[in-house]
Amino acid sequence: MTELTGAVWRTSSRSNDQGLCVEVATNVVTAHGVVGVRDSKDQDGPTLAVSPPGWTAFVEALRGDAFHG
Numbered sequence: 001m002t003e004l005t006g007a008v009w010r011t012s013s014r015s016n017d018q019g020l021c022v023e024v025a026t027n028v029v030t031a032h033g034v035v036g037v038r039d040s041k042d043q044d045g046p047t048l049a050v051s052p053p054g055w056t057a058f059v060e061a062l063r064g065d066a067f068h069g
Contacts, residue, residue, distance in 0.1 A: 004028050004036045004047060011040055026055075 007025035015021040023043070025036035034049040050058070061067065 004032060004034075004049070006031060007036050009036070009038065009043070015040075 004025060006028060008027045009023040009025050011021045011023050019041045021040040023038050023040045025038075028034065028036055029052050032049070033051075035052055035055040037048040037050060037055075039045055
């Protein structure tokens with residue numbers, strides 16, 4: 001498991017106050033080589049460690065509506 005020491009977590013500007021969000025830490029790429037992703041409702045819970053190219057591909061797929069039926 002990758003310990004993301006120094007991670008600065010942020011949510012999307014489109015997030016609301018209902019807590020149905022993920023938090024992302026991109027500032028840890030240099031130190032740890034990953035982008036951190038976690039559930040905003042469970043900040044002490046599990047964290048995904050995604051490669052920067054994998055994160056970029058995921059975000060581009062979201063922007064391109066790849067996940068909408």
